[in-house]
Amino acid sequence: MSSTQIYEQHYRRLDASIPLRNNRWIPIAREGLKALFALRAYLGLIAIAWLPVFVRLVQVYFTTRFPEARRIVPVDDKLFCDFLGQQIPWMLLMSALAGAGLIANDMRTGGLLLYLSRPLTLSDYIFGKVAILFVSLSMVTLIPGLVLFLGARSLAPDVLGGMSHLLLVPKIVAFALVLVLPTTGLVLAMSALARNARFAGLGFFFVFVGSTVAQAIAWRATRSSYAGLISIQASMRRVGEAIFGLKPSRMTADLPPEWALAVLAVLFLSCLVILKTRVRAVEIVK
Amino acid sequence: MTARVVFRKASRWYGPVMALNDVSFELGPGVFGLLGPNGAGKSSLLKLACGQLRPSQGTVELLGRPAFGSPEVFHSVGLCSDTDAFFEDFTGLQFVSALLSLNGFDRAEAEKLATAAIETVDLKDAMHRKIGGYSKGMRQRIKLAQALAHQPEVLFLDEPLTGMDPQNRKRISDLMKRLGEEGRTVLVSTHILHELEQVTRRVLLIHNGRVLAEGDLGEIRDLLDRHPRSVRLKARDARGLARELVLLPDLVSLNLEDATGHLLAEIRKPDAFFSRVQELSATFGVEEMWVTDENLESVFSYLVRK
Numbered sequence: 001m002s003s004t005q006i007y008e009q010h011y012r013r014l015d016a017s018i019p020l021r022n023n024r025w026i027p028i029a030r031e032g033l034k035a036l037f038a039l040r041a042y043l044g045l046i047a048i049a050w051l052p053v054f055v056r057l058v059q060v061y062f063t064t065r066f067p068e069a070r071r072i073v074p075v076d077d078k079l080f081c082d083f084l085g086q087q088i089p090w091m092l093l094m095s096a097l098a099g100a101g102l103i104a105n106d107m108r109t110g111g112l113l114l115y116l117s118r119p120l121t122l123s124d125y126i127f128g129k130v131a132i133l134f135v136s137l138s139m140v141t142l143i144p145g146l147v148l149f150l151g152a153r154s155l156a157p158d159v160l161g162g163m164s165h166l167l168l169v170p171k172i173v174a175f176a177l178v179l180v181l182p183t184t185g186l187v188l189a190m191s192a193l194a195r196n197a198r199f200a201g202l203g204f205f206f207v208f209v210g211s212t213v214a215q216a217i218a219w220r221a222t223r224s225s226y227a228g229l230i231s232i233q234a235s236m237r238r239v240g241e242a243i244f245g246l247k248p249s250r251m252t253a254d255l256p257p258e259w260a261l262a263v264l265a266v267l268f269l270s271c272l273v274i275l276k277t278r279v280r281a282v283e284i285v286k
Numbered sequence: 287m288t289a290r291v292v293f294r295k296a297s298r299w300y301g302p303v304m305a306l307n308d309v310s311f312e313l314g315p316g317v318f319g320l321l322g323p324n325g326a327g328k329s330s331l332l333k334l335a336c337g338q339l340r341p342s343q344g345t346v347e348l349l350g351r352p353a354f355g356s357p358e359v360f361h362s363v364g365l366c367s368d369t370d371a372f373f374e375d376f377t378g379l380q381f382v383s384a385l386l387s388l389n390g391f392d393r394a395e396a397e398k399l400a401t402a403a404i405e406t407v408d409l410k411d412a413m414h415r416k417i418g419g420y421s422k423g424m425r426q427r428i429k430l431a432q433a434l435a436h437q438p439e440v441l442f443l444d445e446p447l448t449g450m451d452p453q454n455r456k457r458i459s460d461l462m463k464r465l466g467e468e469g470r471t472v473l474v475s476t477h478i479l480h481e482l483e484q485v486t487r488r489v490l491l492i493h494n495g496r497v498l499a500e501g502d503l504g505e506i507r508d509l510l511d512r513h514p515r516s517v518r519l520k521a522r523d524a525r526g527l528a529r530e531l532v533l534l535p536d537l538v539s540l541n542l543e544d545a546t547g548h549l550l551a552e553i554r555k556p557d558a559f560f561s562r563v564q565e566l567s568a569t570f571g572v573e574e575m576w577v578t579d580e581n582l583e584s585v586f587s588y589l590v591r592k
Contacts, residue, residue: 109370110368111369113367118357
């Protein structure tokens with residue numbers, strides 16, 4: 001289809017061979033987070049999820065006034081491990097609110113094309129979405145955990161003020177990562193599989209809570225600690241207990257934490273594979 | 287001038303369904319129409335052209351690179367897809383700026399380019415309003431703005447005039463024409479022949495996944511004029527508009543739908559009809575116009591037989 005015609009170039013010609021820049025996922029994450037922070041429900045959930053921090057700080061303050069109370073509510077590694085474990089319900093709610101629609105909505109409406117018609121790779125897109133959820137979940141786990149540590153350290157310097165207690169920081173970070181990464185992977189995989197935010201959220205709850213119910217049934221039937229491997233939550237808690245050097249709970253007493261960690265790692269990697277394969281399959285026949 | 291979009295014996299199928307079959311063509315600068323009825327393979331062709339799909343056979347090149355797996359070409363390519371996907375809570379300006387930031391522009395430059403693109407599609411007055419409140423025509427225009435904003439060398443526009451009122455149709459048609467005159471490659475996909483006539487004479491005619499014809503629009507147009515086409519209109523004063531339209535000699539039928547309040551017209555000479563609607567649009571408040579043209583199918587059947 002050629003014709004002899006003289007064209008006037010009035011536009012800035014951008015070379016198509018410009019290499020892709022680094023950190024291409026950052027604008028995706030930034031815009032996604034900006035959109036979430038505009039939601040009242042999102043901000044409200046963060047606010048509610050931070051209430052336990054203040055409750056724990058009051059608890060720490062109480063023990064500074066009445067040291068004998070430390071026998072009942074000790075200010076030690078267990079305090080932080082328990083705190084992070086108790087944040088799991090908030091993390092689930094945040095996953096459903098912030099994560100269920102992240103990919104499903106783009107795939108349902110064709111919004112993926114808006115991203116992929118830019119100088120981005122599919123991995124950039126996925127990484128950007130992972131970053132949105134990672135930040136959102138960290139807002140209810142990692143960051144409150146660190147704030148709790150800093151608050152408790154300043155309230156009870158006699159108990160947590162030593163240099164050795166700084167080791168609690170990497171422990172909190174590690175347990176928070178154990179909570180956040182598999183959850184991020186799972187909810188995004190569900191979002192890619194369901195192509196509908198509501199179904200993705202329900203599917204996520206079904207897998208997460210269902211695995212815990214299945215563990216309870218399996219444990220009652222077998223009395224084996226290895227039943228904990230069925231449950232995402234039990235595996236997370238077992239790894240957390242190991243990180244903080246705590247005695248494992250009754251249902252996972254003999255479960256090696258390495259096994260629990262391996263299960264979570266396999267879950268996370270499987271979710272990444274699902275994302276890679278499902279998100280690529282955006283093909284609409286018209 | 288080297289070809290910017292090159293298809294060489296490209297085919298694409300989804301399982302047993304053949305979406306595109308052995309398609310070859312080259313596009314240089316200028317505006318080209320991709321014309322075909324619904325289901326002809328236009329969207330598949332566009333998705334192949336802009337690298338969203340890998341060809342099952344053959345090759346597709348965009349700006350000298352394989353279209354699939356070369357995201358860097360999108361520094362110079364714009365896509366206005368037929369999807370209705372937006373960040374609904376963003377304003378028009380935020381939407382276009384956000385997408386520009388994916389191209390690597392910093393915030394200030396992204397806003398500058400976004401504002402210029404929004405002005406180009408005549409949406410400046412609404413650029414600080416949330417997209418969720420935009421009409422269909424406004425959404426089309428903001429979609430076009432995001433495709434244009436980074437000043438691409440190649441533009442793929444999928445049904446860009448759908449849902450626009452006559453004035454904006456004219457404005458956007460003129461814009462497409464101007465983009466072609468500037469030396470960009472613009473591939474406009476549509477199933478409405480009349481839309482293309484206003485911007486180009488060069489078309490690719492596609493049907494059942496095959497390119498049936500490639501060349502001048504005039505000949506195809508003559509074929510189509512033998513078949514009446516259906517046009518749906520939404521107007522503030524639909525009855526008043528109907529009173530004027532029934533006077534047109536080439537009107538085959540005109541119905542006012544009770545349920546929607548829309549006018550449904552069957553016409554033989556689209557040029558005269560569209561010109562008259564444009565004249566009357568201000569008086570009767572014509573808000574939207576769609577050509578619900580199923581009769582193209584018969585022209586394609588005719589071409590296939592030929």
